[in-house]
Amino acid sequence: MASRGRAEIVEQHFLTMHQRVVDELGRRIAGGVWGPGDPLPVEDVLAAEIGVSRGVVREAVKALVAKGMLRVRPRTGTRVLPPEQWNHLDRDVLRWRQTGNATALLRDTSELRRIVEPGAARLAAERAGPERVRALYDSLAAMEAAAADPGLGGYVEADIAFHRALLDAGGNRLLGSLGRAVGIALEHSFLVSTRTPGAVEASLPRHRAVVRAVEARDPAAAAAAVLAIIEAAEEEIARSPGLPDDPV
Structure with a gap:
């Protein structure tokens, strides 16, 4: 022994x-x-x-x-x-890109989200059962709790959990795996965007709109709501004091 x-x-x-x-x-x-x-x-x-x-x-x-x-x-x-x-979905590669060319990673993450998340939201609105909808509401509640008491932290983690739940909600396992693979990229993006004053407070109604559209089985509204989140995040990143100054 x-x-x-x-x-x-x-x-x-x-x-x-x-x-x-x-x-x-x-x-x-x-x-x-x-x-x-x-x-x-x-x-x-x-x-x-x-x-x-x-x-x-x-x-x-x-x-x-x-x-x-x-x-x-x-x-x-x-x-x-x-x-x-390179395998840019590898967690290590994503971490290293944060320190190598963080601005390019932010751009790539935003472009990927524009391509994937509206479609995932449509699928979620078409397929999500009560448990998937509850997972979205739970993540939203965690975001709201973290926003109400910023000293406790945890907002970014709850935000990531929300978007992973959205990718899971349609029941497509490849989308769910993609959400887990790009978690570090999402974290990097959210850490920058949420440093813009007012970004967290403005984000909550948009996320609530996504959940309600999924629950109402309205694919077009769900896709539009998640696209509004992505577009707002792009604007917040552009104004964020946490925006990296490395070259694209």
């Missing part, structure tokens, strides 16, 4: 070191330290610089290959792939 306990500790330590190196290399790539086509330093150099073994570096590189950020070839070594080939 003691031997197995030590093995578990060693494995956990390796996983922790592994994630730290994946995070370090991923942030450098997303931040432009190494551009598309650039070779990564050899394993020995990276291992010495970061303070880990070559094996940890090797496994981290494999993880970044799986995320579409690196390519390994026998003669050309390990090279950075262009952003077009």
